[in-house]
Amino acid sequence: MTEPLQQADHLLKVQSLECERDDRVLFRDLSFSIVPGTLTRVEGPNGSGKTTLLRILAGLNDNWSGQIYWCGQPRHKQWDSVHRNILYLGHRPGIKGVLTPMENLQALVAGRQSVSRDVLSRALAQVGLGPWENQPCEHLSAGQKRRVALARLLFADEPLWLLDEAFTALDVDAVAAVEQLLAGRVRDGGAVVMTTHHQPALDNMQRIRLGHGMAESSHNPAGEVAHG
Numbered sequence: 229m230t231e232p233l234q235q236a237d238h239l240l241k242v243q244s245l246e247c248e249r250d251d252r253v254l255f256r257d258l259s260f261s262i263v264p265g266t267l268t269r270v271e272g273p274n275g276s277g278k279t280t281l282l283r284i285l286a287g288l289n290d291n292w293s294g295q296i297y298w299c300g301q302p303r304h305k306q307w308d309s310v311h312r313n314i315l316y317l318g319h320r321p322g323i324k325g326v327l328t329p330m331e332n333l334q335a336l337v338a339g340r341q342s343v344s345r346d347v348l349s350r351a352l353a354q355v356g357l358g359p360w361e362n363q364p365c366e367h368l369s370a371g372q373k374r375r376v377a378l379a380r381l382l383f384a385d386e387p388l389w390l391l392d393e394a395f396t397a398l399d400v401d402a403v404a405a406v407e408q409l410l411a412g413r414v415r416d417g418g419a420v421v422m423t424t425h426h427q428p429a430l431d432n433m434q435r436i437r438l439g440h441g442m443a444e445s446s447h448n449p450a451g452e453v454a455h456g
């Protein structure tokens with residue numbers, strides 16, 4: 229379980245963020261806040277820096293300048309809290325092909341919670357993988373592999389989820405199920421930041437737009453507007 233966070237009006241606060249790659253500015257002077265109970269979509273064309281931004285927020289990319297605060301304090305002073313309280317799912321499913329969905333899910337939730345095999349089995353059934361529970365993942369389709377990774381979200385109690393292309397390869401029913409999961413998470417006070425080329429059927433999204441050398445954020449449900 230995660231520990232209580234320090235009181236602050238935001239989980240993440242980003243100020244004047246700049247990132248250059250291959251001598252190209254991906255974004256500059258980008259400022260926004262991520263507050264509890266909100267959903268934020270990072271938008272932009274291919275190559276505009278969405279994955280890069282998400283990895284920076286997760287602390288997986290150091291190639292940036294600016295300020296990043298976590299719960300009111302400079303992020304670099306509290307990596308333990310950051311790592312405990314942020315869930316990052318990358319655009320690749322991040323599962324092992326030689327392992328079964330059950331074994332992958334056991335590995336994904338291990339270390340945070342002790343969850344029985346029956347509970348994991350129900351979670352796999354919930355994401356439509358019941359019949360494939362014990363097949364090696366290398367024999368599954370792209371969408372089924374993505375479902376294995378997304379089953380992890382059913383056990384995720386981290387206050388901030390960073391999801392890169394979570395809808396990729398999912399069929400219509402699975403997309404709707406993930407949307408419901410995210411909406412529920414936000415209703416419960418969690419925060420979600422995601423990249424997706426799919427237009428989610430979700431209300432009150434803050435948008436961060438990247439691309440064409442421009443970056444801006446808009447419609448912060450918490451009332452704060454920042455721009456690049």
Ligand SMILES: Nc1ncnc2c1ncn2[C@@H]1O[C@H](COP(=O)(O)OP(=O)(O)OP(=O)(O)O)[C@@H](O)[C@H]1O
Binds near residue numbers: 273275277278280281
């Ligand atoms: N490992 C890397 N080394 C160097 N440059 C990279 C690397 N990964 C990505 N880039 C460059 O960084 C830029 C932004 O890539 P990024 O993956 O963040 O874009 P994106 O908006 O997520 O794209 P997409 O919509 O295609 O997923 C691209 O120009 C890309 O060429």
